Amino acid sequence: MIFSLTLDTEISGKFKQSFPILFLSLIVGVIVFSNYVPGTWLTGWDNLHPELETGDDVFMLHSLKKEIESRIMWLESEDAVVSTAPSSSLSSFLRQRKRWISKWNAYSDKVTILTGIVTFAATMVQLYVSVCVFFNISFIWTFISVLIIKSAVDLLILQNTTARYGKKHLLYWFIPAQLIYPFYVMAVILYSLNPMPDKAD
Numbered sequence: 001m002i003f004s005l006t007l008d009t010e011i012s013g014k015f016k017q018s019f020p021i022l023f024l025s026l027i028v029g030v031i032v033f034s035n036y037v038p039g040t041w042l043t044g045w046d047n048l049h050p051e052l053e054t055g056d057d058v059f060m061l062h063s064l065k066k067e068i069e070s071r072i073m074w075l076e077s078e079d080a081v082v083s084t085a086p087s088s089s090l091s092s093f094l095r096q097r098k099r100w101i102s103k104w105n106a107y108s109d110k111v112t113i114l115t116g117i118v119t120f121a122a123t124m125v126q127l128y129v130s131v132c133v134f135f136n137i138s139f140i141w142t143f144i145s146v147l148i149i150k151s152a153v154d155l156l157i158l159q160n161t162t163a164r165y166g167k168k169h170l171l172y173w174f175i176p177a178q179l180i181y182p183f184y185v186m187a188v189i190l191y192s193l194n195p196m197p198d199k200a201d
Contacts, residue, residue: 059106062107062108062109062112065109081165094187094188094191097192098188098191101192102192104116120185122150123150123181123185125146126147126150126181126182127182127185127186129142130143147178151174151175151178154178155171158171159171
């Protein structure tokens with residue numbers, strides 16, 4: 001009898017502890033079921049470019065953007081932040097960038113294409129004047145002007161982002177990174193032209 005009462009008490013206690021989770025799960029299930037439209041999960045599947053090694057998340061967003069009355073919004077919440085492990089070596093880092101750059105010719109979103117063209121052009125101009133000033137100091141003011149114009153746009157974005165996530169100390173690296181960036185971009189482009197298949201990470 002005592003064993004039975006003890007067992008009942010334990011079961012009752014565990015049920016009370018689990019009840020909030022079960023109740024929330026039920027509410028979520030009802031909300032999901034009530035908003036589910038048959039066939040929705042198939043939307044955009046044919047635009048994911050499975051032949052590419054990367055980019056399905058970007059292609060999915062582009063596909064959803066084409067849908068009538070669709071809206072893509074930014075969720076400003078620390079609970080939505082996802083962390084990923086960095087590349088373990090320089091070769092792994094370059095292979096990752098090569099995979100990312102390999103999807104450029106599959107883009108169909110006009111805003112993304114225009115943004116890419118403008119960014120690439122600005123980076124190549126910065127690279128050009130950086131090389132010119134190395135050989136001819138008279139290009140110094142052109143170099144400074146280009147650096148200021150490009151950095152102003154980047155700084156506006158990075159100031160907001162670093163402040164939002166409490167990483168403003170990283171802005172100490174802003175100027176050195178701006179000087180190195182065009183050479184980094186060119187190195188990635190040259191590496192991506194390598195026809196040899198990459199080893200799996």
